[in-house]
Amino acid sequence: MALSFEHLHRNLFCLISLSSLLILSLFHPIAANPAAKSYIVYMGKSTKEQGDIEAAKLSHLTLLSSVIPSEESERLFLKHIYHHSFKGFSAMLTEEEASILSESNEILSIFPDQKLELHTTRSWDFLAESTSGMARIQRLYPNGSSEVIIGVIDTDFGFGFGFGFGFSEIPSRWKGTCMQGNDFNKSDCNSAGYYDLNSSSKDTSKSNSTGSPRDQQGHGTHVASTAVGNLIPNADLQGRLARGLAKGGFPSSRIASYKVCSTGTDCAGSVILKAFDDAIEDGVHIISVSIGAVSHAKFLEDPIALGSLHAVQAGIMVIAAAGNAGPNPYTVLNTAPWIMTIAASTIDRDFGSSIVLGNKKVIQGFSINLSTVNRSESFPLVFGRDVAINSSSVAAASNCATGSLDENKVDGKIILCIEDKDFANVTRLEKVVTAITAQAQGIILVDKATYRSFPLDSGEFSFSQVDNIAAAQILKYINSTKNPTAIILPSVDIRKFTPAPTIPDFSARGPGNLTEGILKPDLTAPGVNILASVQPSDGNGGFSMGNSTQLAIQTGTSMACPHVSGAVAHMISLRPKWTPSMLRSALMTTAIITNNAGKPITNESEAFASPHEMGAGEVSPSRALHPGLVYETSTTDYLNFLCYFGYNTTVLRSMVDLKFTCPANSSEDLISDINYPSISIAKLRGARTITRTVTNVGRRNSNYTVKIESPGDLVVRVSPETLVFSPEHRKASFDVS
Ligand SMILES: *[C@@H]1O[C@H](CO)[C@@H](O)[C@H](O)[C@H]1NC(C)=O
Ligand SMILES: *[C@@H]1O[C@H](CO)[C@@H](O)[C@H](O)[C@H]1NC(C)=O
Ligand SMILES: *[C@@H]1O[C@H](CO)[C@@H](O)[C@H](O)[C@H]1NC(C)=O
Ligand SMILES: *[C@@H]1O[C@H](CO)[C@@H](O)[C@H](O)[C@H]1NC(C)=O
Ligand SMILES: *[C@@H]1O[C@H](CO)[C@@H](O)[C@H](O)[C@H]1NC(C)=O
Ligand SMILES: *[C@@H]1O[C@H](CO)[C@@H](O)[C@H](O)[C@H]1NC(C)=O
Ligand SMILES: *[C@@H]1O[C@H](CO)[C@@H](O)[C@H](O)[C@H]1NC(C)=O
Ligand SMILES: *[C@@H]1O[C@H](CO)[C@@H](O)[C@H](O)[C@H]1NC(C)=O
Ligand SMILES: *[C@@H]1O[C@H](CO)[C@@H](O)[C@H](O)[C@H]1NC(C)=O
Ligand SMILES: *[C@@H]1O[C@H](CO)[C@@H](O)[C@H](O)[C@H]1NC(C)=O
Ligand SMILES: *[C@@H]1O[C@H](CO)[C@@H](O)[C@H](O)[C@H]1NC(C)=O
Ligand SMILES: *[C@@H]1O[C@H](CO)[C@@H](O)[C@H](O)[C@H]1NC(C)=O
Numbered sequence: 001m002a003l004s005f006e007h008l009h010r011n012l013f014c015l016i017s018l019s020s021l022l023i024l025s026l027f028h029p030i031a032a033n034p035a036a037k038s039y040i041v042y043m044g045k046s047t048k049e050q051g052d053i054e055a056a057k058l059s060h061l062t063l064l065s066s067v068i069p070s071e072e073s074e075r076l077f078l079k080h081i082y083h084h085s086f087k088g089f090s091a092m093l094t095e096e097e098a099s100i101l102s103e104s105n106e107i108l109s110i111f112p113d114q115k116l117e118l119h120t121t122r123s124w125d126f127l128a129e130s131t132s133g134m135a136r137i138q139r140l141y142p143n144g145s146s147e148v149i150i151g152v153i154d155t156d157f158g159f160g161f162g163f164g165f166g167f168s169e170i171p172s173r174w175k176g177t178c179m180q181g182n183d184f185n186k187s188d189c190n191s192a193g194y195y196d197l198n199s200s201s202k203d204t205s206k207s208n209s210t211g212s213p214r215d216q217q218g219h220g221t222h223v224a225s226t227a228v229g230n231l232i233p234n235a236d237l238q239g240r241l242a243r244g245l246a247k248g249g250f251p252s253s254r255i256a257s258y259k260v261c262s263t264g265t266d267c268a269g270s271v272i273l274k275a276f277d278d279a280i281e282d283g284v285h286i287i288s289v290s291i292g293a294v295s296h297a298k299f300l301e302d303p304i305a306l307g308s309l310h311a312v313q314a315g316i317m318v319i320a321a322a323g324n325a326g327p328n329p330y331t332v333l334n335t336a337p338w339i340m341t342i343a344a345s346t347i348d349r350d351f352g353s354s355i356v357l358g359n360k361k362v363i364q365g366f367s368i369n370l371s372t373v374n375r376s377e378s379f380p381l382v383f384g385r386d387v388a389i390n391s392s393s394v395a396a397a398s399n400c401a402t403g404s405l406d407e408n409k410v411d412g413k414i415i416l417c418i419e420d421k422d423f424a425n426v427t428r429l430e431k432v433v434t435a436i437t438a439q440a441q442g443i444i445l446v447d448k449a450t451y452r453s454f455p456l457d458s459g460e461f462s463f464s465q466v467d468n469i470a471a472a473q474i475l476k477y478i479n480s481t482k483n484p485t486a487i488i489l490p491s492v493d494i495r496k497f498t499p500a501p502t503i504p505d506f507s508a509r510g511p512g513n514l515t516e517g518i519l520k521p522d523l524t525a526p527g528v529n530i531l532a533s534v535q536p537s538d539g540n541g542g543f544s545m546g547n548s549t550q551l552a553i554q555t556g557t558s559m560a561c562p563h564v565s566g567a568v569a570h571m572i573s574l575r576p577k578w579t580p581s582m583l584r585s586a587l588m589t590t591a592i593i594t595n596n597a598g599k600p601i602t603n604e605s606e607a608f609a610s611p612h613e614m615g616a617g618e619v620s621p622s623r624a625l626h627p628g629l630v631y632e633t634s635t636t637d638y639l640n641f642l643c644y645f646g647y648n649t650t651v652l653r654s655m656v657d658l659k660f661t662c663p664a665n666s667s668e669d670l671i672s673d674i675n676y677p678s679i680s681i682a683k684l685r686g687a688r689t690i691t692r693t694v695t696n697v698g699r700r701n702s703n704y705t706v707k708i709e710s711p712g713d714l715v716v717r718v719s720p721e722t723l724v725f726s727p728e729h730r731k732a733s734f735d736v737s
Helices: 006-010 053-065 070-075 095-101 123-131 134-140 219-228 269-282 303-313 394-398 428-437 468-480 557-574 580-589 635-645 649-653 668-673
Strands: 037-045 080-082 086-093 109-112 115-118 149-154 192-194 232-237 241-246 254-259 286-289 291-293 317-321 340-345 350-352 355-357 379-383 414-417 442-446 462-466 485-488 492-494 523-526 530-533 551-554 690-696 702-705 722-725 731-736
Touching: 037 269, 037 303, 053 080, 053 086, 070 086, 080 269, 086 095, 086 269, 086 303, 095 109, 115 269, 149 269, 149 557, 254 269, 269 286, 269 303, 286 303, 286 557, 291 303, 291 317, 303 317, 303 635, 317 557, 317 580, 340 557, 340 580, 355 468, 379 468, 414 428, 414 468, 428 442, 442 468, 442 485, 462 468, 462 485, 523 557, 557 580, 635 649, 635 668, 668 690, 722 731
Parallel strands: 149 254, 149 286, 192 254, 286 317, 317 340, 340 523, 379 414, 414 442, 442 462
Antiparallel strands: 037 086, 037 109, 080 086, 115 291, 232 241, 350 492, 355 485, 379 485, 530 551, 690 731, 702 722
């Protein structure tokens, strides 16, 4: 039996360039003392004695009273208390008070409670087709197992439609509760928790629309239904697009929902940490987080990294979105090695909106058009350059920059707007508004970089987006005739679009900002134009249970993350003994790196996507069940990682129940040595040897032989070249030089 070690050296390369990022930190509004703001206090692992929450509260309040002056006693309260698998709390403190507290032996880290951001149907079929997997799995195991629980930390999910119904027994592992709100029946739910920004426990009592687990934002519902939505026959988008069967990844798994973003996209780190604490205690198998920090906080100052570390120790796999800040390098978030970090890819469905020119030539454009109007009339067609207002430059008008168009010349026409480098700062929405203001009938936008990744919702305004080649054809036509005209046709589905998958521009890129010793992101999954449930709105800010739109298309690494959560739920039901790191390794080493045209996966510039863009490649749920060998990453590996990163033995011993000592001579350079399923070496100079250990989960007696495809001009050697496994020898190590 031969194993290709491809994934090893594909990821082995030399990282040298550095770029800088401008990051804004957002802090909570101030309380009585204008200098006080919300802080998170992390105190390490929870000990049995601390089980008594009242005693813990008292001890935390005593600590607080040692720094908060008595005349400001209104600040003597715990916003949140963490007490299940780790200890800590959040409170309103001044910078000075926080600095004094940080000296306390009990406190491992204290950091400002930053706001985090949400990262935003054919995708499962596409995975099945490209990997011939999911469909077969669903035939083999039509009922799956309903024992796998996915904890979704998000805006929460609505239970109105498509999933969550008809389960019998609640899994015995589950220790959580089921919430009830005034618009939310207990019978509707598997489980949902919601958090008040200031309440110290999961709230079960409020009967208030803002205190309801119902999703008022749409994001959480969409994410949850992607992971586990039950089959919804004839799903479509307002009866017009994407007709077919909408299905979540693994219909039979259950969702435990933790609503951490109460108003809009406002997700506080202290609340997220609380959700982790509860989810671990509740007994979920998987935690799916489509949220990321705004800045690159260090691991002990990042609520998602901290919560995940404790989750992984409890055997829970954490899957997180890489973020939407691409395409620049160093933008990937959630980069801790105990998190599985997911980038986004396009799928093979697109939404086309063709343009018929006066000369009958049909140009392919793209837009999502929910209008029920079948066909617009023919309108005169003009190029922005030719209809500039006197006070504006021709270049500005070509780009339809604000205030550049002469209404007298645009009124009643379809306008073509291009995108020059100098005007990259003019957003598509600005162009549309400029066209509407000038009384245009419609707009044709040239926007190569984003046209496939973000469909623009232009309301009822007629709109189509084209690439540079199409734009040149349209310009040529405009030049060729006295009275150019065009029709913008309504949107239609384009199926089997090639190439797919591709990496869209928004998907955040590696290397990681904190260290380049771990390759991030880990994996890619569909995250562009994903059709899934949203909570139907009644148009008055509330929600109707009628048959208004219940499915919507959303785009973002947030949408990619639940695809992997669904795949992992399925893997867990079939491979219940695999640990989170085995599951991750299996997904990474079986990922697909070619597109549906049989070529290497490309990025938004049509260049081959690098591992910094797609990690190990596109997820393949079925192949991941048979990885042959897996790279197990242990808690000791993670602790070594933290030592290499700069934390010391004292700090790490307070975090885990393990007799652990940092290796002597810990240095950042050694991070590449932790037993991860990819290899990344920062600033490689000269020779370097890395050791990896694999565990055989395939046939018991088998030999694996290495196959090397070196990246660039690196010379790669692997020793030994053959690994021999038997029932007695399930593990083997090798060196990569
Ligand atoms: C990493 O993030 C920090 C803070 O968010 C920023 O100051 C720094 O420039 C970033 N480094 C890189 C290489 O992007
Ligand atoms: C699936 O569930 C149905 C109804 O409960 C049952 O009749 C059927 O045997 C199950 N199929 C499998 C493969 O377990
Ligand atoms: C909740 O259940 C009650 C009793 O079954 C029913 O009368 C009510 O309409 C339900 N409410 C919602 C929002 O579904
Ligand atoms: C939380 O508490 C702070 C301090 O008392 C207060 O300023 C803030 O408005 C509260 N927030 C919520 C959502 O209740
Ligand atoms: C409902 O929410 C509003 C605004 O957040 C609050 O003022 C009100 O007291 C809440 N009502 C109940 C019954 O909790
Ligand atoms: C659009 O076309 C469909 C079928 O071709 C027709 O049933 C419908 O009435 C048309 N709608 C309008 C607004 O013309
Ligand atoms: C966009 O860039 C152009 C050219 O650099 C500049 O003139 C214009 O003011 C900018 N517009 C905005 C909205 O920043
Ligand atoms: C959709 O297409 C119709 C017919 O071409 C047009 O009238 C309408 O404005 C379009 N809407 C959008 C959002 O493009
Ligand atoms: C259109 O004509 C103008 C002037 O005649 C010329 O400058 C321009 O290059 C032509 N554009 C195209 C796309 O042919
Ligand atoms: C829901 O759909 C049914 C049948 O398709 C239709 O008769 C009914 O009017 C719709 N209700 C609403 C509230 O749209
Ligand atoms: C370990 O690190 C903590 C926090 O940086 C520091 O306070 C402590 O003195 C260090 N301990 C040792 C033994 O170096
Ligand atoms: C694996 O290699 C060993 C040693 O070279 C050999 O004895 C054994 O037969 C091989 N096993 C298989 C299954 O090929």
